[in-house]
Amino acid sequence: MANYYSDIKELQFELNHPLMERIVELKERNFRDKETFDEAPLDYPDAMDSYDKVLDIVGDITANVIKPNSEGVDAEGPHCENGRVRYASGTYDNLNAMVGAGMNGMTMPRRFGGLNFPITPYTMCAEIVAAADAGFSNIWSLQDCIETLYEFGNEDQHSRFIPRICQGETMSMDLTEPDAGSDLQSVMLKATYDEAEGCWRLNGCKRFITNGDAQLHLVLARSEEGTTDGRGLSMFIYDKNDGGVDVRRIENKLGIHGSPTCELVYKNAKAELCGDRKLGLIKYVMALMNGARLGIAAQSVGLSQAAYNEALAYARDRKQFGKEIINFPAVSDMLSLMKAKLDAGRALLYQTSRYVDIYKALEDIARERKLEAEERQELKKFSKLADSLTPLAKGMNSEYCNQNAYDCIQVHGGSGFMMEYFCQQIYRDARITSIYEGTTQLQVVAAIRYVTNGAYLALMRDYEAVPVAPEFASLIERAKAMADKFEAATTHVKDAANAEFHDLCARHLYEMAASIIMLHLLTQNATRCPEMFAKSARVYANYVEAEVMKHYTWVMNLTPETMEDYKQA
Amino acid sequence: MGLKIVVLAKQVPDTRNVGPDAMTAEGTINRAALPAIYNPEDLNALEQALRLKDKFPGTTVTIVTMGPPRAAEVIRESMYRGADGGYLLTDRAFAGADTLATSYALSTAIRHIGDVDLVIGGRQAIDGDTAQVGPQVAEKLGLNQITYVEEILALEDGLLTAKRHIDGGVETVQAPLPLVLTVNGSAAPCRPRNAKLVMKYKRCLAPLEKPADGLAYAEEYEKKPWLTLGQISCADVNADLSQCGLSGSPTKVKSIENIVFKAKESKVLTGSDEDIKGLMAELLANHTIG
Numbered sequence: 001m002a003n004y005y006s007d008i009k010e011l012q013f014e015l016n017h018p019l020m021e022r023i024v025e026l027k028e029r030n031f032r033d034k035e036t037f038d039e040a041p042l043d044y045p046d047a048m049d050s051y052d053k054v055l056d057i058v059g060d061i062t063a064n065v066i067k068p069n070s071e072g073v074d075a076e077g078p079h080c081e082n083g084r085v086r087y088a089s090g091t092y093d094n095l096n097a098m099v100g101a102g103m104n105g106m107t108m109p110r111r112f113g114g115l116n117f118p119i120t121p122y123t124m125c126a127e128i129v130a131a132a133d134a135g136f137s138n139i140w141s142l143q144d145c146i147e148t149l150y151e152f153g154n155e156d157q158h159s160r161f162i163p164r165i166c167q168g169e170t171m172s173m174d175l176t177e178p179d180a181g182s183d184l185q186s187v188m189l190k191a192t193y194d195e196a197e198g199c200w201r202l203n204g205c206k207r208f209i210t211n212g213d214a215q216l217h218l219v220l221a222r223s224e225e226g227t228t229d230g231r232g233l234s235m236f237i238y239d240k241n242d243g244g245v246d247v248r249r250i251e252n253k254l255g256i257h258g259s260p261t262c263e264l265v266y267k268n269a270k271a272e273l274c275g276d277r278k279l280g281l282i283k284y285v286m287a288l289m290n291g292a293r294l295g296i297a298a299q300s301v302g303l304s305q306a307a308y309n310e311a312l313a314y315a316r317d318r319k320q321f322g323k324e325i326i327n328f329p330a331v332s333d334m335l336s337l338m339k340a341k342l343d344a345g346r347a348l349l350y351q352t353s354r355y356v357d358i359y360k361a362l363e364d365i366a367r368e369r370k371l372e373a374e375e376r377q378e379l380k381k382f383s384k385l386a387d388s389l390t391p392l393a394k395g396m397n398s399e400y401c402n403q404n405a406y407d408c409i410q411v412h413g414g415s416g417f418m419m420e421y422f423c424q425q426i427y428r429d430a431r432i433t434s435i436y437e438g439t440t441q442l443q444v445v446a447a448i449r450y451v452t453n454g455a456y457l458a459l460m461r462d463y464e465a466v467p468v469a470p471e472f473a474s475l476i477e478r479a480k481a482m483a484d485k486f487e488a489a490t491t492h493v494k495d496a497a498n499a500e501f502h503d504l505c506a507r508h509l510y511e512m513a514a515s516i517i518m519l520h521l522l523t524q525n526a527t528r529c530p531e532m533f534a535k536s537a538r539v540y541a542n543y544v545e546a547e548v549m550k551h552y553t554w555v556m557n558l559t560p561e562t563m564e565d566y567k568q569a
Numbered sequence: 570m571g572l573k574i575v576v577l578a579k580q581v582p583d584t585r586n587v588g589p590d591a592m593t594a595e596g597t598i599n600r601a602a603l604p605a606i607y608n609p610e611d612l613n614a615l616e617q618a619l620r621l622k623d624k625f626p627g628t629t630v631t632i633v634t635m636g637p638p639r640a641a642e643v644i645r646e647s648m649y650r651g652a653d654g655g656y657l658l659t660d661r662a663f664a665g666a667d668t669l670a671t672s673y674a675l676s677t678a679i680r681h682i683g684d685v686d687l688v689i690g691g692r693q694a695i696d697g698d699t700a701q702v703g704p705q706v707a708e709k710l711g712l713n714q715i716t717y718v719e720e721i722l723a724l725e726d727g728l729l730t731a732k733r734h735i736d737g738g739v740e741t742v743q744a745p746l747p748l749v750l751t752v753n754g755s756a757a758p759c760r761p762r763n764a765k766l767v768m769k770y771k772r773c774l775a776p777l778e779k780p781a782d783g784l785a786y787a788e789e790y791e792k793k794p795w796l797t798l799g800q801i802s803c804a805d806v807n808a809d810l811s812q813c814g815l816s817g818s819p820t821k822v823k824s825i826e827n828i829v830f831k832a833k834e835s836k837v838l839t840g841s842d843e844d845i846k847g848l849m850a851e852l853l854a855n856h857t858i859g
Contacts, residue, residue, distance in 0.1 A: 038793070039768035042786060053771060054764045061761050102764035115764055 004067075004128045005059025008305065010343065011124055013529055014350040015051060023118050023354060024048070026361035037110045051121040057101050058125045065097045067132035070258075074135065074425055078260035083246035085213035085260045087139075094136050095168070098129075104143050105166030108150065112158065113166035119360065120353045123298045127349075130302030131309075134429040135258025137302065139211050141295045145171040145218050148288040149237065151363075152275035157237065161216060172214035173288055174206045174238075174264060181208075182442055184220065184281055185230040189266060191221035200236060200273060202244070202266040210436075212262025213247050215240045218288065219271060220280050234280040236271040244269025255428030290387070292437045293394040294356060297349045300397035300433045303426055304342045307401065307408035310423045311335060314412050325411075334407045340522075340540040341404060343533055345397040347521035348514070352389040359383035385459070388450040392514040395443030398433035405430040444510045451506070452494060456513040457487055463520035469527040471534070475541045479519050482548040486512045489555040498560040505558070508551040515544040571627025572724075572746075574618045575679055577690035577706070578611040578632050578647060580640040584695045592827070598696065605639065607646050610691025612759035614752040617721055618689050619651045619760065625724075629653045631799075633678050635663055635671060641775040644798050648770040649762035656682070656799035657775040662813045663803065668697070670817035672705030677806040679710060687729075688749045692717060703751035714749040715742055719756045736856075775800045 005011060024047045031047075033040035041047035069090030076088035087095075098104065106122045108114025122144070130137035146165045150158060165171065180186040189204035202221055206212070217238040224232035238245060244267055251261040275284055312335060315326035325331045359382040362375055371379065405427040409416035416423050434440045450456050460483040468476055489512065493505045522540050526533035582603035584591070590602045615630075622628040632647045632655030634640050644655035656678060663674050679685055688710070693700035700716075707714035715731050719739065723730040724746075733740045734753045772786060775798040779790075790796050803813060811817060838844040852858045 039765045041768075042789070046786075049771070050768045053767050057762045057764060057767065065761075097761055100763065101761040102766075106764075115768075 001060070002063035002067075003056065003059040004062040004131055005055045005124075007059070007063075008128075010346060010532060011055070011127070012052070013525070013532060014346065015055070015121065015124065016048070017350065017354060019354045019358070020048065020118075020120070023120065023357045023361065026358065026365065027116065027118050029365070033110050033116065040110060040116070051117065054103075054115070054117070055121060055124055055128070058098075058103060058128050061094075061097045061101060061103075062128050062132045066094045066129060066136055069094055070133040070136075070425070071422075073133060073258040075257075077257040078250055080247055080250045080260075080262075083248075085211075085247055085250065085262065087260065088258055091136060091139065091258055094133070095139065095170075098140055099168030103140070104168045105146060105162065107144070108146060108162050108166055112162035114162070118357045119294070120350060120357050123294060123349070123353045126295055126298040127302040127305070127346075130299040131306040132302075133258055134299055134303055134426075134433075135256035137299055138256060138259040139170055141299070142171045142173070142211050142214065144291050144295055145173050145216075145288060147291050147360075148218060148235075148284055149274060151287060152235070152284050153237070157272070157274065161237065161239075165216065169215035170211055172209055172211045172217045173292065174209050174212070174217050174219040175285060176206060176208045178205070178207050182439065184285065185233075186228075187220050187222060187233055187281070189219065189221040191223040191234060191236060191271070192225075193223075194270075197270070200271045202236065202238065202269040202271050204266050205248070206264040206266070208251065208436075209262045209264050210259055212260060212264050213240070217245070218274065218284075219266075220285055221271075223273075223277050223280070230281040231278055233285075234277045235274045235284040236280075237274050238266075238269055238271045242270040253432075255425070255431055289437060290356075290390050293390050293443075294349075294353060296433055296437045297345075297352070297390075297393040297397045300394075300401040300430070301342070301346050301349050303401040303430045303433065304338075304345060304397070304404045307404040307423065307426050307430070308335070308338045308342050310421070310426065311338060311404075311408040311411040314415075314421075314423075318413075331411060334411055336535070336539045337543060338404045338407050340536045340543060341400040343525070343536040344515075344518040344522045344540050345393075345400045347525050348389065348393045348518050349397060351521055352386060352393040355382045355386040355389060359386055384455065388447065388455050388459070389517075391438075391443040391446040392510070392517065394437065395434070395440045395447070395510070396514045396518070398430075399440055401430045401433055441507070444506045447510050447513070448502075448506045451490055451509045451513055452502075456517065457483065457490070460486070460513075460516055460520065463517070463524070466520070466524055467527075468523055469530065471530070472523050472526055472537060475519070475523045475537060478541055478545055479516055479523070482512070482516050482519070482545060485548055485552045486516060489552050492556055496560050501558075501560040501563055504563055504566055505555050508555050512548050512551045515547055519544050570625055571629070572621055572625055572686045573682075573684055574621060574628060574630045574687045574689060575682060575685050576611070576615050576618045576630060576632050576647065576652065577675060577688065577703070578615065578634050578643045579608045579691075579694050580605050580634065580636050580643045581608045581694050581696045582606075592825070605642070607643055608691055608694045608696075610693060610695075610752060610754045611643075612691070613754055613756040614689045614691045614750070615647055615650060615652065616757050616759040617718070617750070617752055618687070620757075621687070621721065621724065622651065631655055631682060633658065633675060633682075635659070635666070635674055635678075638775055638777040641773075641778055641798055644775070645770055645773050646762070648773065649767045650760055651763065651766065654795065654799060656801050657777070658801050659775070659777060660802040660804075660813075662808070662810055665815035665818065666813065667818035667820035668699050668701040668705060669819060670813055670815075672702050672709055673812045673817060674808065675702070676706050676709035677808050678801050679706070681801060681806045686746045686748075688712070688747075690749075690751050692751045692753050700751070703749060707749035710747075710749070712747050712749050713744040714751070715744055716751045718750045718752045721750075770796075772796055773798050 024044050034042050073088040073090040079086040105114040106117045110116050126141045191200050191202055194201045219236045219238050220233055221236055222232050223234040246265050248263040248265050315331050318325045359379050362379040408423045412423055464480055522537045526537040582598050583606045593599045618630045622630050630652040632644045632652050634643045635658035641657045658678050690703045717733045718731045719734040720732045727746045730743045734755050773796050
């Protein structure tokens with residue numbers, strides 16, 4: 001039987017990364033849960049075996065429930081009825097299967113009914129589900145909003161809300177408004193304190209809210225009257241059981257049809273504050289978005305994998321000029337590059353998730369006891385790495401999955417343009433990934449400080465010192481030369497000391513940094529498992545070298561004086 | 570009202586993916602070439618049992634499976650989905666059983682468990698395709714039976730109402746407990762494995778599965794008795810050896826032939842009413858349609 005986990009050996013490889021030992025050690029705290037919970041692991045191999053087995057269940061459900069429903073869900077889409085959302089019928093089957101299998105609240109502590117999984121295997125589940133239905137993956141993956149409630153909510157809120165999410169209630173993050181998209185500082189949804197009832201009341205509207213009729217909402221609203229910027233915003237918890245929020249309409253979209261994108265109207269909706277006032281945007285939503293960006297990176301890798309699978313199967317099957325088209329260099333070139341981008345992007349995704357795991361687990365430990373000096377160092381190091389890699393993982397994977405979806409249709413030729421093949425759904429579903437949770441342009445904004453402060457360059461230099469197999473030493477030599485080019489281009493931009501010029505070049509520097517880092521990660525993977533990654537590493541090196549040269553030439557040819565051509569009015 | 574339910578489940582070779590090496594030269598199944606799986610219709614049966622467990626608190630679902638030690642995998646797979654435990658019926662004397670000897674062995678195990686309200690099994694196994702074991706178990710235990718069940722509609726005051734899938738339609742019937750049901754593949758598919766149950770029960774072993782030299786996490790089996798699955802031998806149930814295994818099996822295989830279908834015969838039909846009528850009658854008679 002097909003299985004979206006066990007069929008993808010690269011996922012099993014990423015799960016078994018050496019850093020997992022430290023992650024499990026931190027997450028399981030000396031395996032203390034084993035006395036209280038029968039399902040808790042006894043030691044490291046036992047924990048890893050459990051992750052593997054649980055991923056296998058998700059792979060099974062994805063192949064045998066979600067995938068067969070995918071086309072129907074895409075065609076039917078959700079319905080708006082009397083201010084409520086009714087999902088496409090297949091969506092309910094998907095949800096029932098996932099909830100029945102206990103796949104909700106995966107990362108939450110066991111005392112709340114969660115599985116206490118690290119973020120890495122959870123992220124793998126998100127990738128797996130997205131490969132079959134990226135729309136459904138949104139509804140299911142929004143469970144990771146609970147991380148933010150766990151981090152910043154109080155104990156009373158934990159005990160009231162987290163168990164419900166573990167039992168399968170869904171979530172939404174209500175941020176965007178008609179006049180506050182990329183610029184969330186402009187959020188106007190009004191929060192006022194109701195003295196009589198002793199609670200907050202929300203009034204106004206939100207737009208483009210994914211799964212907007214969820215049971216539990218995290219809402220960004222303006223609690224400080226008279227303010228106009230981010231410092232006047234707080235985060236609230238809205239429970240659908242209390243009522244007061246209706247769905248005005250569901251958007252008609254290009255892709256991810258299974259995922260209801262809602263316009264919401266808040267009419268004196270009762271809500272409670274999560275964390276402190278005024279920290280809504282600057283602290284909590286930033287944390288929420290970082291988690292969500294990792295989720296979109298995973299969704300993108302899932303779509304990339306789906307695109308590669310469809311293209312490969314078609315190219316092996318389709319005959320022209322008397323042979324299967326996979327035998328034509330023009331086709332196998334496309335497939336090789338698709339696979340290289342997929343492998344490189346996945347390597348970056350899980351390196352990022354592992355870094356997130358380490359620092360989040362340490363932060364959680366810090367809630368119980370004071371960290372040792374060494375642990376504080378570790379937390380600082382990994383939190384900086386995670387913050388710097390997250391916008392690369394989100395931005396690059398979302399762009400790569402769009403490129404792979406494009407090439408997937410190209411491999412299919414005219415058939416790919418017809419609605420009968422799955423590749424058209426992949427193409428439509430992929431398109432949103434480089435837009436929501438911050439466009440690629442905003443990922444560049446989030447990442448550029450690590451270009452200018454030398455963090456990416458330092459990481460590249462660190463990776464250059466990681467030993468690789470002799471057969472891949474030349475790839476690292478080439479990566480070193482690319483890093484030199486990146487350094488020179490960065491210096492060129494910094495020396496110009498012109499903010500506009502800096503912004504104009506940012507995307508180029510960002511792509512250089514991301515692709516060189518991915519080349520290192522893919523080469524490290526090839527060293528550990530050459531039969532799986534050697535080809536991809538070499539193909540990717542050729543591709544990245546050309547890309548780096550392209551960006552380098554672009555940046556070096558330009559100065560603040562010659563950038564007028566790039567201004568449009 | 571809690572029920573005591575036994576589910577009969579069998580580990581079978583996956584005959585749905587048969588390759589050229591599926592049979593040995595002697596005409597027996599080449600088990601190495603076919604992965605062992607949970608018999609599909611037994612999974613439908615398990616789902617019906619689990620639904621009753623969801624509905625009636627206090628209900629227990631116990632799996633009974635006959636086979637070599639590795640067949641205990643079927644019990645674990647059931648526990649991952651919500652079953653409470655199970656018994657592996659294993660003994661050299663049970664080997665080589667046809668449907669008659671199998672149903673005898675299963676019925677002795679069910680008697681051994683005792684006071685069972687419902688016995689539920691799949692309609693048939695994909696290796697033998699006989700659909701005989703369920704009905705034979707009912708006969709041996711002297712119980713009522715409903716075969717080809719598609720859905721249990723109600724269970725009230727000891728009276729079970731079920732929808733049967735029959736030729737050309739459905740039939741709704743009632744019978745009092747205790748009762749044997751065989752469930753059709755068209756019934757609801759079985760629920761997926763549950764993450765926590767998998768993690769809890771993944772180490773469950775039947776005694777015969779435990780390696781003599783060094784069992785991993787041995788101390789866990791001391792602490793948690795439920796990690797050791799039930800196991801029944803001939804002696805445990807005082808089975809009559811003449812009714813067990815090969816000696817209890819009147820079925821004799823004379824020979825096995827490989828059949829290759831060839832499109833040798835063909836018939837030319839015109840568009841006349843008569844030809845169409847004839848074709849309709851033929852297709853209805855051999856159940857291609859209808």
